[in-house]
Amino acid sequence: MTGPESKKASSPGVMNWFRSAYRFSTDRNDFRRNLLVNLGLFVAGVWVARNLSDFDLMSPQPVA
Amino acid sequence: MGGVLAASSPNPPPPVTSGAAPAPGLTVPPGFGMPPVSPVIPSTGADPGQQQEARTHLPNPGAFDECHRKCKEVFPIQMEGVRLTVNKGLSNHFQVNHTLMLSTMDDSSYRFGTTYVGSKQMGPAEFFPVMVGDMDNSGSLNAQIIHQISSRIRSKFAFQTQQQKFVNWQGDAEFRGEDFTATVTFGNPDVLVGSGIIVSHYLQSITPSLALGGELVYHRRPGEEGAVMSLVGKYTGSNYIATLTMGSAGAHASYYHKANDQLQVGVEYEASARMQDTSVSFGYLLDVPKANLQFKGSIDSNWVVGANLEKKLLPLPLSLVLCSFLNHRKNKFQCGFSVTIG
Numbered sequence: 001m002t003g004p005e006s007k008k009a010s011s012p013g014v015m016n017w018f019r020s021a022y023r024f025s026t027d028r029n030d031f032r033r034n035l036l037v038n039l040g041l042f043v044a045g046v047w048v049a050r051n052l053s054d055f056d057l058m059s060p061q062p063v064a
Numbered sequence: 065m066g067g068v069l070a071a072s073s074p075n076p077p078p079p080v081t082s083g084a085a086p087a088p089g090l091t092v093p094p095g096f097g098m099p100p101v102s103p104v105i106p107s108t109g110a111d112p113g114q115q116q117e118a119r120t121h122l123p124n125p126g127a128f129d130e131c132h133r134k135c136k137e138v139f140p141i142q143m144e145g146v147r148l149t150v151n152k153g154l155s156n157h158f159q160v161n162h163t164l165m166l167s168t169m170d171d172s173s174y175r176f177g178t179t180y181v182g183s184k185q186m187g188p189a190e191f192f193p194v195m196v197g198d199m200d201n202s203g204s205l206n207a208q209i210i211h212q213i214s215s216r217i218r219s220k221f222a223f224q225t226q227q228q229k230f231v232n233w234q235g236d237a238e239f240r241g242e243d244f245t246a247t248v249t250f251g252n253p254d255v256l257v258g259s260g261i262i263v264s265h266y267l268q269s270i271t272p273s274l275a276l277g278g279e280l281v282y283h284r285r286p287g288e289e290g291a292v293m294s295l296v297g298k299y300t301g302s303n304y305i306a307t308l309t310m311g312s313a314g315a316h317a318s319y320y321h322k323a324n325d326q327l328q329v330g331v332e333y334e335a336s337a338r339m340q341d342t343s344v345s346f347g348y349l350l351d352v353p354k355a356n357l358q359f360k361g362s363i364d365s366n367w368v369v370g371a372n373l374e375k376k377l378l379p380l381p382l383s384l385v386l387c388s389f390l391n392h393r394k395n396k397f398q399c400g401f402s403v404t405i406g
Contacts, residue, residue: 031340038333038344038365042317045331045346049321050304 122243125275128265131298131307135318137152137348138330140360140372143387143400144169151406155311157181161198161406175200186212203227216240243269245277259285273300279311313338326351367392 027033067200067334145167153159163175177198184192190212197207212218217239224232236249244267251261260283267277275298294311300335303323309316314336321329335342347362356376363369370389377384385402 002299020220031342034342038335038342041344042319042333045344046319046321048338048346049319049323049329049331054323055327 119198122269122272124240124243124246124268125267125277125298127238127245128247128267128277128279128296131267131296132316132332133316133334134305135307135320135330138320138349138360139332139345140370140389142370142389142398143372143385144398144401145172145400147402148399148403149402151404153406157183163198173200173202184212186215191267199319213237257286267296267298274298275300317376 024030024033145165147166148164149161150163151159151161157180159179161177161179163177164172165175166172171192175198177196180193180195181191182193185328193211195207195209197205199205203225204227205223207223209221210218211220217237219237220237221235222232223230232252234249234251236247238245238247245265247262247263247265247266249263249265251263253260262282264280265277266279267275269275277296277298279294279296280291281293283289292312294309294313296307296309297396298305298307303321305318305320307318314334317333319331323329328351330345330347330349332345332347333342334344343365345362345364347360350357350359350361352358356378358372358374360372360374361370368389368391371382371387373386375384376382385400385404387400387402389398390396
């Protein structure tokens with residue numbers, strides 16, 4: 001049966017990929033990593049500012 | 065990345081509280097910045113040819129140093145200790161202020177400051193010359209003179225001393241054209257030693273929304289000289305401003321968004337090639353004028369969380385500011401309290 005064996009063979013590869021991605025994203029000594037992660041955070045911040053900041057503080061509260 | 069003070073790495077000038085309302089007839093510049101220039105208002109009711117010209121008229125893009133200002137104003141200012149400021153307007157032209165700062169980290173100090181505003185009016189609530197100065201108990205002086213030489217040329221001179229020694233002296237001239245702004249600054253020029261810094265800025269409106277420009281910093285010391293150049297682009301939308309500054313030293317991007325009359329949001333990204341470090345900050349400003357309350361909050365990628373609460377205690381001429389900053393990574397906490405009278 002090649003199905004489960006191929007799945008077992010690919011899952012260590014996927015796990016290795018996750019491990020290397022985790023090590024990359026948490027390695028604060030890597031300038032390139034810092035640059036990319038913070039650039040992604042900046043883009044996420046701009047998206048939040050444009051799409052999630054349209055609530056009106058002075059609107060009347062709903063009556064229960 | 066920018067001005068003369070950053071290039072020559074002096075001691076930074078002390079922060080000036082901005083909670084006081086100016087006396088009637090007086091224009092107090094925000095901190096040590098330039099007073100704002102009123103925008104050019106296009107003529108209305110003209111014939112079609114002039115209307116076409118008015119439609120294609122490009123606005124002045126503003127000063128180079130103000131490109132990131134809108135976003136920076138959203139973030140809280142870090143303050144430590146207790147500060148008491150008393151402002152007193154002696155006339156329509158002259159104002160004095162006394163500031164007492166009590167601190168656990170630095171030395172406590174007292175500062176005496178004065179502001180003089182002349183009678184040459186260049187726009188609504190804009191009077192020149194403006195002279196601002198303050199001195200602390202150790203004899204260190206900060207002084208600025210801003211004067212509008214003509215309708216398009218503005219000059220500024222600034223001095224800073226540490227006790228009896230001059231550490232900073234600079235002069236600059238700004239020319240505001242129809243659709244561009246050009247500035248030249250001379251920093252710490254010393255003809256005898258042959259040292260100094262020259263900073264030139266140029267910002268040009270390309271479209272009514274887009275402005276592009278550049279900065280050139282040339283510094284010289286005996287046996288050493290160098291130049292740094294950076295480029296800036298600013299895009300102004302209906303309720304947002306996106307600015308990007310890039311140079312050999314690094315990059316600085318900022319995004320300012322005005323969600324509504326109460327809420328403004330700012331996102332900043334800074335990367336320094338020299339320090340091999342990057343950071344991103346997210347800040348917001350909540351303005352509730354009915355409650356005379358303003359709240360600023362921020363969080364950044366170095367796990368520093370900060371907040372500022374400013375409350376005007378009307379009808380008293382009193383303003384209260386509470387500030388706290390918490391650095392989660394270094395486990396450091398800092399809080400400040402400020403009262404401004406007048």
